[in-house]
Amino acid sequence: MSTRKLLVALGATLALSASTAVAQSPGLGKNITEADIKAWDIAVLPDGSNLPPGSGTVAQGAAIYKQQCALCHGEGGVKPAPGYAPMVGLQKWDRMDAPKTITYYEFATTIFDQVRRGMPYMSPRTLNDDQVYAVTAYLLAINKLIGEGDVMDAKSLPKVKMPNAGKFIIRFPDRI
Amino acid sequence: MSKDKHQKTLDSLPPVAGNGLLDRRALLGQGILMAGAAVAGVGASATGAAAEPLKDDPWSTTMGGPTPLRQQPSKFEKHVVRVLSNLKHEPRNSHARTPHHLINGSITPSALHFTINHSGIPDIDPAKHRLVIHGMVRQPKIFSLEDLDRYPMVTRTAFIECGGNSAPMFSSEPMQVTAQALHGLVSNSEWTGVMLSTLLDEVGVDPKASWFLAEGGDSCALHRSVPIKKGWDDAMIALYQNGERVRPGTGYPMRLLLPGYQGNMNVKFLRRIKLIDQPAMSFYEAKTYSQVLPGERLWKFHFLQEVKSFITHPSFGHSLKGPGYYDISGVAYSGTGRIARVMVSADGGKSWAEAALQGPTNPQAFTRFRAPWRWDGKPAILQSRAWDEAGNVQPLRAEIIANRGQSSQPVTNPNVFINQHYNSITSWGIDGKGEIKHVYA
Numbered sequence: 001m002s003t004r005k006l007l008v009a010l011g012a013t014l015a016l017s018a019s020t021a022v023a024q025s026p027g028l029g030k031n032i033t034e035a036d037i038k039a040w041d042i043a044v045l046p047d048g049s050n051l052p053p054g055s056g057t058v059a060q061g062a063a064i065y066k067q068q069c070a071l072c073h074g075e076g077g078v079k080p081a082p083g084y085a086p087m088v089g090l091q092k093w094d095r096m097d098a099p100k101t102i103t104y105y106e107f108a109t110t111i112f113d114q115v116r117r118g119m120p121y122m123s124p125r126t127l128n129d130d131q132v133y134a135v136t137a138y139l140l141a142i143n144k145l146i147g148e149g150d151v152m153d154a155k156s157l158p159k160v161k162m163p164n165a166g167k168f169i170i171r172f173p174d175r176i
Numbered sequence: 177m178s179k180d181k182h183q184k185t186l187d188s189l190p191p192v193a194g195n196g197l198l199d200r201r202a203l204l205g206q207g208i209l210m211a212g213a214a215v216a217g218v219g220a221s222a223t224g225a226a227a228e229p230l231k232d233d234p235w236s237t238t239m240g241g242p243t244p245l246r247q248q249p250s251k252f253e254k255h256v257v258r259v260l261s262n263l264k265h266e267p268r269n270s271h272a273r274t275p276h277h278l279i280n281g282s283i284t285p286s287a288l289h290f291t292i293n294h295s296g297i298p299d300i301d302p303a304k305h306r307l308v309i310h311g312m313v314r315q316p317k318i319f320s321l322e323d324l325d326r327y328p329m330v331t332r333t334a335f336i337e338c339g340g341n342s343a344p345m346f347s348s349e350p351m352q353v354t355a356q357a358l359h360g361l362v363s364n365s366e367w368t369g370v371m372l373s374t375l376l377d378e379v380g381v382d383p384k385a386s387w388f389l390a391e392g393g394d395s396c397a398l399h400r401s402v403p404i405k406k407g408w409d410d411a412m413i414a415l416y417q418n419g420e421r422v423r424p425g426t427g428y429p430m431r432l433l434l435p436g437y438q439g440n441m442n443v444k445f446l447r448r449i450k451l452i453d454q455p456a457m458s459f460y461e462a463k464t465y466s467q468v469l470p471g472e473r474l475w476k477f478h479f480l481q482e483v484k485s486f487i488t489h490p491s492f493g494h495s496l497k498g499p500g501y502y503d504i505s506g507v508a509y510s511g512t513g514r515i516a517r518v519m520v521s522a523d524g525g526k527s528w529a530e531a532a533l534q535g536p537t538n539p540q541a542f543t544r545f546r547a548p549w550r551w552d553g554k555p556a557i558l559q560s561r562a563w564d565e566a567g568n569v570q571p572l573r574a575e576i577i578a579n580r581g582q583s584s585q586p587v588t589n590p591n592v593f594i595n596q597h598y599n600s601i602t603s604w605g606i607d608g609k610g611e612i613k614h615v616y617a
Contacts, residue, residue, distance in 0.1 A: 025327075025374055025377060025378050026323075026326050026327055027378060028319065028323040028324075028326055028327070029309070029317030029318060029319045029323060029375070029378055029379070030317060030318050030319075031315055031316070031317060032308060032310070032316050032317060032318045033316065034310060034316060037308055037310050037316060037448075040308065040391075040447070040448055041310075041448075041450070042397065043389055043391065043399055043450065043456050043458075044456075045452060045454055045456055045457075046454060046455075046456075046457050047454060072267075083266065083268050084268065092472070093468045093472065093474065094468070094470075094471075094472045095468060095470070095581060095584060096346060096467065096468050096469075096580070096581050096582070096583065096594060096595040097583050097584055097585075097594055097595075098468060100463050100464075100466075100468075101463070102459075102463075104462070104463045104466070105457070105459070105462040105463055106457060106462055106476075107457050107462070109457070110457050110458070110459055110462040110463075113456070113457075113458065113459075114458075114459045117396070117397040117399070118295070118395070118396040118397060121267050121268075121295070121396075122267055124295075124395050124396065124397070125397075164474060167472075167474050168466065168474045168475070168476040169473060169474065169475055169476070170475075170476060170477050171475045171476065171477050171478035171479075171480075172477065172478070172479065172480055175403060175405065175406070175477075175479060175480065176386075176403045176405070176477060
């Protein structure tokens with residue numbers, strides 16, 4: 001077969017394998033169990049699924065925050081270092097340059113998720129689950145979204161009502 | 177036809193729109209001649225200055241330098257670099273913007289592709305990197321790079337644009353900065369990789385899964401939620417960019433490619449995909465890429481990068497060297513599909529001429545447009561406006577500001593994201609001396 005003919009034939013095979021992926025798929029992935037993925041499976045969903053066991057109080061969170069977070073995000077969540085987000089924010093947004101921080105989130109689970117996966121920034125995933133619940137409780141309390149005595153856990157966290165809950169318009173509904 | 181003769185033809189062409197825009201057909205079928213004219217045009221007047229007698233330069237009379245294993249740009253091109261937002265590598269995110277005003281064509285060189293990394297560039301060993309797909313699937317599976325290298329691959333061109341690209345355009349006063357500073361968070365590459373649908377077929381997706389989350393192996397474990405539709409439609413696990421392995425800042429050894437969707441969703445250093453039945457609401461979708469509209473309305477899931485174009489040549493940072501011929505050019509792209517038409521104006525939008533499109537026009541990819549222009553030396557305002565094949569048109573500035581608002585105070589720092597998803601027209605104002613400013617018109 002000439003090189004050209006060979007290439008044409010190869011092209012045809014490729015087109016075929018792309019459209020009949022199941023039949024042609026090499027099947028090289030190794031099976032793995034959810035148990036073995038656990039260390040990576042950190043994302044928390046808004047309905048609370050995948051929240052770990054454990055709990056934390058506002059007071060516990062205040063101590064952790066002072067030690068591990070205030071340097072960048074500011075004492076008490078205000079006046080952060082230049083270039084960093086404050087943790088105390090608005091409850092209402094009416095213009096594009098009204099600053100947005102954690103109070104803007106539709107669901108409180110996002111705070112837990114963001115702290116668990118990425119904070120403290122220089123040593124992420126070093127807080128245990130109780131500590132993440134505690135810091136989350138502290139951040140919610142300094143924004144008056146929960147009371148000083150409230151405890152955050154897998155049950156209470158998804159129930160916290162955020163100021164923007166239910167206010168979002170989906171930009172392109174037909175793409176979802 | 178000799179070059180002189182062609183030059184005469186150009187000079188005698190009647191303008192098709194105000195302030196000297198010429199018929200785009202002047203560019204067709206005369207590539208070589210026009211290329212010559214374009215080079216001569218910037219710098220030389222229409223009549224052309226007398227040239228010096230020719231002689232050999234030193235590099236023409238001695239043997240040149242050694243051949244490197246990997247080519248670097250000429251030392252004379254040192255100024256063609258990205259601009260950085262975080263020069264001291266402080267512990268926060270870092271942007272690098274593509275110098276659109278200093279390059280040409282439609283593929284962005286990999287070294288100049290824009291990047292935003294939220295926790296630095298991880299140093300990933302490709303032999304140890306894994307991609308796991310799990311959640312609402314029949315059988316969770318894990319893939320090495322070596323595994324994926326054996327899968328059927330697809331090559332396509334696609335732009336990637338940050339949702340915050342062009343954010344300076346929301347400032348109430350035009351920021352006096354280059355196209356790089358305004359629009360440098362979009363770039364265009366050829367990508368080669370494995371279609372996500374191929375892998376989804378192998379793990380067997382539960383029909384109740386409506387989204388998937390994609391997560392990176394960087395220290396912030398950046399994750400985004402993507403509607404499952406997009407996963408089946410045209411999502412790719414990109415392994416190669418412009419023929420070589422994806423570069424570290426761009427996601428080595430693999431990244432998600434979601435053609436036409438917000439850059440941040442094209443998760444780099446991709447290590448996990450989880451099929452889920454609701455969006456995860458990572459802080460990027462919950463806050464960063466949600467927009468506040470006038471009247472206390474809030475938008476979420478603005479994934480699509482809508483039709484847009486901007487002129488790169490001439491633009492802020494260039495100056496015109498006297499009246500005569502100029503090649504106006506720029507890039508146009510749309511997350512919806514192919515670019516169908518680009519119109520160019522030299523009189524601030526009063527009249528328009530159709531630009532020539534450099535084919536082939538690929539869906540969700542840059543199309544370079546060109547418009548021949550004879551500048552008469554008087555003030556002019558250059559604009560471009562694009563249409564895509566679905567009929568979407570780039571909005572006028574007045575329209576986008578009416579719908580979306582603008583900053584309460586003028587903003588002067590281009591690194592500030594005033595808002596997201598600006599896709600209106602950019603205007604370059606040229607004064608009688610050929611100096612170029614960014615203006616709103």
